[in-house]
Amino acid sequence: MIGRKLTERLVSDRALAGQPIASLHLQDVVAFDPPAAEFTVTTETSDVADPGVADALGAREADVIFHLAGVVSGEAEADFAKGYRANLDGTRALFDAIRRHEATKPRLVYASSIAVYGAPFPTVIDDDFQPVPLTSYGSQKLIGELLLTDYTRRGFFDGVGLRLPTICVRPGKPNRAASGFFSSIIREPLAGKEAVLPVSRDVVHTHASPRSAVGFLLHAAALPSDAIGARRNLTLPGVAVSVDEQIEALRRAAGNAAVALIREEPDPAVAAIVDFWPQRFEAKRARALGFVAETSFDDIIRAHVEDELDG
Amino acid sequence: MIGRKLTERLVSDRALAGQPIASLHLQDVVAFDPPAAEFTVTTETSDVADPGVADALGAREADVIFHLAGVVSGEAEADFAKGYRANLDGTRALFDAIRRHEATKPRLVYASSIAVYGAPFPTVIDDDFQPVPLTSYGSQKLIGELLLTDYTRRGFFDGVGLRLPTICVRPGKPNRAASGFFSSIIREPLAGKEAVLPVSRDVVHTHASPRSAVGFLLHAAALPSDAIGARRNLTLPGVAVSVDEQIEALRRAAGNAAVALIREEPDPAVAAIVDFWPQRFEAKRARALGFVAETSFDDIIRAHVEDELDG
Numbered sequence: 152m153i154g155r156k157l158t159e160r161l162v163s164d165r166a167l168a169g170q171p172i173a174s175l176h177l178q179d180v181v182a183f184d185p186p187a188a189e190f191t192v193t194t195e196t197s198d199v200a201d202p203g204v205a206d207a208l209g210a211r212e213a214d215v216i217f218h219l220a221g222v223v224s225g226e227a228e229a230d231f232a233k234g235y236r237a238n239l240d241g242t243r244a245l246f247d248a249i250r251r252h253e254a255t256k257p258r259l260v261y262a263s264s265i266a267v268y269g270a271p272f273p274t275v276i277d278d279d280f281q282p283v284p285l286t287s288y289g290s291q292k293l294i295g296e297l298l299l300t301d302y303t304r305r306g307f308f309d310g311v312g313l314r315l316p317t318i319c320v321r322p323g324k325p326n327r328a329a330s331g332f333f334s335s336i337i338r339e340p341l342a343g344k345e346a347v348l349p350v351s352r353d354v355v356h357t358h359a360s361p362r363s364a365v366g367f368l369l370h371a372a373a374l375p376s377d378a379i380g381a382r383r384n385l386t387l388p389g390v391a392v393s394v395d396e397q398i399e400a401l402r403r404a405a406g407n408a409a410v411a412l413i414r415e416e417p418d419p420a421v422a423a424i425v426d427f428w429p430q431r432f433e434a435k436r437a438r439a440l441g442f443v444a445e446t447s448f449d450d451i452i453r454a455h456v457e458d459e460l461d462g
Numbered sequence: 463m464i465g466r467k468l469t470e471r472l473v474s475d476r477a478l479a480g481q482p483i484a485s486l487h488l489q490d491v492v493a494f495d496p497p498a499a500e501f502t503v504t505t506e507t508s509d510v511a512d513p514g515v516a517d518a519l520g521a522r523e524a525d526v527i528f529h530l531a532g533v534v535s536g537e538a539e540a541d542f543a544k545g546y547r548a549n550l551d552g553t554r555a556l557f558d559a560i561r562r563h564e565a566t567k568p569r570l571v572y573a574s575s576i577a578v579y580g581a582p583f584p585t586v587i588d589d590d591f592q593p594v595p596l597t598s599y600g601s602q603k604l605i606g607e608l609l610l611t612d613y614t615r616r617g618f619f620d621g622v623g624l625r626l627p628t629i630c631v632r633p634g635k636p637n638r639a640a641s642g643f644f645s646s647i648i649r650e651p652l653a654g655k656e657a658v659l660p661v662s663r664d665v666v667h668t669h670a671s672p673r674s675a676v677g678f679l680l681h682a683a684a685l686p687s688d689a690i691g692a693r694r695n696l697t698l699p700g701v702a703v704s705v706d707e708q709i710e711a712l713r714r715a716a717g718n719a720a721v722a723l724i725r726e727e728p729d730p731a732v733a734a735i736v737d738f739w740p741q742r743f744e745a746k747r748a749r750a751l752g753f754v755a756e757t758s759f760d761d762i763i764r765a766h767v768e769d770e771l772d773g
Binding site: 231269279280281282283284285287290293294297298300301304305381382 | 542580590591592593594595596598601604605608609611612615616692693
């Protein structure tokens, strides 16, 4: 989803990190239609963890690489081997392939996640708080961060890892991420459909819109390497709100009728997972580096209405 | 070195975690003589990263596994591929082999290192301070910790990772660890030989004797899993002293003549590495779990004299 939206932005911007885009190569495990663009776009359906695939990607010697691929949290938890293969082996294969093509030293933007953090948490997580993941997905993402830092330090590429907050409002169908309800309680009522809220309205979490997520990726691609320093992975800003505040923002945007479509149906299994999620982040370093997110959940709903519902 | 000393203790104790030892299997990449023992001892010279080796080890279905193997910091920095192969691929192959033999759920004691920490540091590092390694060795050790935590959480084995402080006084010849001088400035003068001090006497670092290191491993093997909790990797206690305090302890143990054998020869390359090393650790969790180290550097010298120099 983020990859598709990033591609749309690249196609419309025709530039990245202040340089015109000459060509764009897109790779995914599932088939997709290439976008129409004013520069060359090539596509590839393949699995980066399969032999030879990463090496062929590394041989392309791109200037900027966005590594967004991966198996999401719910699936990585349900299928241990699949998660490690995609999120660890795939990432390492790609990093090693770039290492072997030492002619170029590309900027590599890696999508990590706030899933690297595990309870117990302070109320606000600062940039020095240690990540101790409590899921296989979070462990895999954090291992990718460590590889990125070491490979960058060794000069194989110029990496930046982004711990993305929960992306909300996620368009389309729910995926297997346990955080799906944060989006569906907004997206479905705005489309006149019922949505289930499986947790208490008190739950606080940090969100950024898909539009902000794309903004983060583009900003990371353009950051001077020296400004980032030795710690290459950044916890990004977002909007920290309770579910109740989300619902009140929905009420302001779409009225009581929309809110009435949310059915509270507590699911102890989901609640147990969400209890171990972080709530608020300081994100001081990322803010100082110029990463910008929405400042209210109303803005997040507005971004969804503008980008997905034609305003 | 630690493996050899641990073996000696197991042979003399004839018990581990309160149970008599029925048999002991020893594996290393270099050939070694099996110790004489009152229980069965088998040995194996092999590389755990080679195909099939880890699987055969996993099939042994041990009750307790000590994973001490690895390429040391200096070598992992000098040979990128060798370090990742031994410290990441080897560790993961072993963990995966144990996972495949689900009949047993062994206690796995993993030797990690304070090299997981990277500057900037607070004066005293507490248990919540985030590890950000600044070497390939530290990155590999931390990735092993993350795998250990996740594999333990998934129920594949019952892991404990130990962030060992610098082991001092290390007997025998120097290895390729950059921390070697901490030992040689004590060991060599005690043997009537010259030693070079490549850093300032103000440098503060945390040490534990080889005897304490073996004690840590045995204690970890016996810890109840519930007492450890979700965070499976422990920063261990040690003696935090300046090089000057080390030297004064040497003077108390062996007089001015021994101290006169230390030649100060500042090496900017070593100093640059040591500047990025942590100084002091709180080690609250490990102390609460009963891990015990020396309380003074005099004790550390005494342990060396007793264990290596026949008192």
